[in-house]
Amino acid sequence: MNAEFFWHPKEHIKLPKWASYTTPFELxxxxxTVEDEVLLLYNITTPDTEEDTLFEYKLVHLKVHGAVILHIKLPLFVDRMDQFSDGCYLFVSSRIAIDEGPNAIIANNQGKIVSQLLLGDGINYMQIDDSDRIWVGYTDEGVYGNFGWDPSNTIGREGVVVFNRSGKRLWDARMFDMVECSAMNINKEEQLFFIYDDFKLVKAYDDLEGSLNCGFWSIREQYFQHFVRDEDDTFIVSDWQGQVRRLFPHSTDYLPGPVINFMDDANSLLDGEILMRGNYVYMLQDDTIYRKEFGR
Structure with missing residues (x-):
């Protein structure tokens, strides 16, 4: 890919230590969440017989003041999760075969299952907005079909679909002929998602009639999986390798600048799992979460 780059001095940005949590279990x-809180889900046990269908998890919900710990058993391999405004959690498995049933479970804050939903196969992103709408972005397998799903009738065939908490389809991005939704940032101020392979960063918004409409920016051949909006109309983005850049507005589209390095307070290079949502960049390195707010 021969991307054009915007010249700018290389950046070194400090990410302050925000929280830490130690456990022997696998993450x-x-x-x-939309409230800028962090959810960590650890696996304690997995089903080891045909009769045993339950995964046992430890959910660590990190807030500004302390943490909530929840032990929960679910009949689902979970790799996506978020929280509704009433405190209930949504647990999702990103892969599901056509004959395997629901792949999303809503449980209350005591761990009791409230309901189950079918959100489809090939889920890349799942985020809940402050109106409790569930935004789901799909991979190419979710768009075109796999695991027995008919390519002409997959749940994720439009690339991005919005559901209510009962699983009713409210909106989809059928106006874009996308291969996949490769990034998403649903927050209190705006709903944004990135389309591959058209390289469009889309902003969805509620119009006066209560319907969702879209505008978009063109991105000059820069693929990314996480992003936040920063000052001066720039975006900070991270690709699938964890490489971070700033996108600069240029004419009618955006150009990527040099690689950004994240540092801790001791000026040591950070190298961990990156997450971006709302105005925050998070990095999980070992048992420590680093966090910085951008755009303000």
């Missing part, structure tokens, strides 16, 4: 999911 299955790492996400942030």
């Amino acid at each position: 299955y999911a790492f996400s942030a």
